[in-house]
Amino acid sequence: MGHQIDENLETKEMGERSLSNSRSQVPYLHKVGVPPRQNLFKEFQATVKETFFSDDPLRSFKDQTKSRKFILGIEAIFPILSWGRNYTFKKFRGDLIAGLTIASLCIPQDIGYAKLANLDPQYGLYSSFVPPLIYAVMGSSRDIAIGPVAVVSLLLGTLLQNEIDPVANPTDYRRLAFTATFFAGITQAILGVFRLGFLIDFLSHAAIVGFMGGAAITIALQQLKGFLGIVKFTKKSDIISVMQSVFSSAHHGWNWQTIVIGASFLTFLLFAKHIGKNRKLFWVPAIAPLISVILATFFVYITRADKAGVAIVKHIDKGINPSSVKEIYWSGDYLGKGFRIGIVAGMIALTEAIAIGRTFASKKDYQIDGNKEMVALGAMNVVGSMTSCYVATGSFSRSAVNYMAGCETAVSNIVMSIVVFLTLLFITPLFQYTPNAILSAIIISAVINLVDYQAAILIWKIDKFDFVACMGAFFGVVFGSVEIGLLIAVSISFAKILLQVTRPRTAILGKIPRTTVYRNIQQYPEATKVPGVVIVRVDSAIYFSNSNYVKERILRWLMDEEEQIKGDYQTKIQFLIVEMSPVTDIDTSGIHALEELYKSLQKREIQLVLANPGSLVIDKLHTSNFADLLGENKIFLTVAEAVAYCYPKLAEDP
Secondary structure, three states, X not given: OHHHHHHHHHHHHHHHHHHHHHHHHOOOOOOOOOOOOOOHHHHHHHHHHHHHOOOOOOHHHOOOOHHHHHHHHHHXXXXXXXXXXXXXXXXXXXXXXXXXXXXXXHHXXXXXXXXXXXXXXXXXXXXXXXHHHHHHHXXXXXXXXXXXXXXXXXXXXXXXXXXXXXXXXXXXXXXXXXXXXXXXXXXXXXXXXXXXXXXXHHOOHHHHHHHHHHHHHHHHHHOHHHHHOOOOOOOOOOHHHHHHHHHXXXXXOOOHHHHHHHHHHXXXXXXXXXXXXXXHHOHHHHHHHHHHHHHHHHHHHHHOHHHHOOOEOOOOOOOOOOOOHHHOOOOOHHHHHHHHHHHHHHHHHHHHHHHHHHHHHHHHOOOOOHHHHHHHHHHHHHXXXXXXXXXXXXXXXXXXXXXXXXXXXXXXHHHHHHHHHHHHHHHHHHHOOOEHHXXXXXXXHHHHHHOOHHHHHHHHHHOHHHHHHHHHHHHHHHHOOHHHHHHHHHHHHHHHHHHHHHOOOEEEEEEOOOOOOEEEOOOOOOOEOOOOEEEEEEOOOEOOOOHHHHHHHHHXXXXXXXXXXXXXXXXXXXXXXXXXXXXOOEOHHHHHHHHHHHHHHHHOOOEEEEEOOOHHHHHHHHHOOHHHHHOXXXXXXXXXXXXXXHHHHHHXXX
């Protein structure tokens, strides 16, 4: 019995030695898999599909009858037909309260925003009547409240007055505004139809924070004209020109009655906002602007303060939107100008609306289709341009009130639109004595929240380059103009993309003690380098734009290590391992750079070894024959296996 046990133990030990010997003879334990070759057309087709149709928009149409596909197609264009089937009175109650609440906020805001765009007050109300109806039918967000917004109104007003004087040529100015609105809608719809929404992501969050903050300061400064009762005011928007205009009018241009009205109601509005921080009292800041307008208008009417120099609205056209199809420039020089202005205004409006939609969708845990949103926003602005509206989009302040008021669906926009419709039909004459100072106070209180200093501080802590983009956009708007700020925001965003693409990060890896894990030695100081081996990780795809840099940076790492070894009399470097797991793709320039790196290392008698290339990368390495040049026995699944391959070779070195 004992003899049998000894034989079994001996057999087991021989088996283990045999397994150990066999493992030492093979260069690696797991061969890197090469994906099977596919049809080139199918590969291209798959790439295009993933780029433009990553959400697989036609998945709901699969295995459906023709009639069902037709119904699904109509519902895709008009989502109201889908969720409208399950609409209940309980949901309507929430939408009714929300719609009435945002209507009380939007009416005074719309009158002020129209003035910001250098248009007559009724055009702001027009833009909160037709566009919300179109969006309610075609939009996919439950929470966005549609209408004119401060930033787009300022942008449009600034760009338009650079082409036409709104005072000297009000008709041509208005026509150009409708033309720009038409092309803003066309731009938005095209981006949605062709699924190019990713283009708006080129404006980084940091740049948007800076741009919005700068625009808020500029908007607030522009309101000093109405707030102080100044008659002659600069048309420039930069802070230096505005402050010069303000102080040059201090002795003879300011109206104390106007200042009292503006300061009193601004204090009231800010106090109402403070009260509204209590979620149960959200309705207080929502109705405060309308209450302010009613009280200020009544005060001016009974005291006839307008005769003492208090500027008033005077006249708002009564009635619903007239047709403006014939007013759009369909030819001539103004067609091109409207096209250019429309693209800029449309992109900014789209960026704001998508950001707002995603924010509130995440709070309620539902998804919005970005491309459908673009089509809906584009359709409403195209229709709006033909019904005397200027560019409308999602308003953050109104959307926040809409959300807190308990809106359930886009029906809240319909309710708001109906209230605006009734206002246009019956109430507009009552705004005749509304002082401009109260409109300025409403706009100032509305844009204060756009200066998000906490976000700027967080950006500084996280990414200094992002902070430069944020401040560049901010100061560009404040000290230059809206266009300059926007240009700086886009330029810095592109510069960051180019910098990250052309200068990817690389790192030297070391072994974490008592593991087979290799990590960045700067992140993990306890990680130790492998004698005679340099392990470099490339943290990016290798393209034509960065291939030379990657090659040169790897060689610089190698030179640094060689110089350090000479000083410490360590083992000579014989292997360079490139960890390629973060390398998601490689092009012909990248492969050429690897070939040059391989040849350069050969001259130094250093062997190149690759670890963990992805499926796309290994496929291209084989297709280009670089894998044959390097040798398949030098491509490993992990860094640990690559190091295990190098150890016996280092031992053989005399």
